[in-house]
Amino acid sequence: MYRNEFTAWYRRMSVVYGIGTWSVLGSLLYYSRTMAKSSVDQKDGSASEVPSELSERPKGFYVETVVTYKEDFVPNTEKILNYWKSWTGGPGTEP
Template sequence: MRAAVWNARAALLYSLGGWTALGGMMYYSRYGSGGGPENENDPQTNQGPNKEVYTTETPFGFQVKTEVTYRDVQPPLTRLLRRVVSFFYSSGSPPSEK
């Protein structure tokens, strides 16, 4: 009987700690460094979309211009998972996105 009570208390303690850590990470990712006034002048956060322009010429003399636009938009869950994974790397930076 004592073992069952101890097991229930330990499970409650670990689940409370886990949910607290997860909630803290979610709060920090949303409000901690989320592009406030201190990040407005940071050139890395204000990058526009990456554009690549390709121009090809057809046999009939027409030119075809193709623009490819890449945006660095990630869903919140992906940002959270990258932040969690970055805790396991010793360099302090998140893993490569490629």
């Protein structure tokens, strides 16, 4: 009985592996063909060109990052660990 269960499991896993492998190979083939067609279209000049106004960066555009620190900040991981320790009886802060 053990041998029959093993062979059934082995066949199922072989089918799953085969489906996954053929899916990946099919996706790669499809992707490579669609990319080849799009590159041919761009070489022919049939693709619409981006206007020069959109390709330039807007003037005066910048990003500003503000970082604020709290005085008595406790990270969420520390809070979870302390909560877990309070339930399991391990050393930690008592509520």
